Amino acid sequence: MPVLKQLSTVVIDCADPTALAAFYQKATGWEITHNDQDFASLGNGTPVQLAFVRVDGYRSPGWPDGTRHVHLDFTVADVDGAAEELLGLGASRPEFQPGDGQWIVLTDPEGHPFCLTSATTGE
DSSP states (O other): OOOOOOOOOOEEEESHHHHHHHHHHHHHHHOOEOOSSSEEEOSSSSSSEEEEEEEEEEOOOOTOOSSOOOEEEEEOOOOHHHHHHHHHOOOOOOOOSSSTTTTTEEETSSSSEEEETTTTOOO
16 A cells, blocks of 8 residues: 555745746646745645745756756647747746657746646657
8 A cells, every 4th residue: 555645745946936936826827825935835726736945045957957856747738839928927948958849848937947748749
């Protein structure tokens, strides 16, 4: 019997939890469920939330920097359209794009990479 029953929160270290939560709130449409200078979270009514915690002296992971780190993947109906919209919200598109066009890597305003993939990829 598994010990871990349900993933509840993906927590992302950052310099400014409020600003990063606002970016992801605009990007996902999820509601901010908590917000203060050291911690912010958002969710959409499902058991899993995104959270952001302030880390003094935080430095972004960089992309690609040769070290392993966690990143988020989002499924979207129109990858190019979603990328353009997210760039307008403050995301960046790094030059290095692996995957031969199967997905797009973006970085959030603090440099965390995340990927956009088509809803039809893998079907």
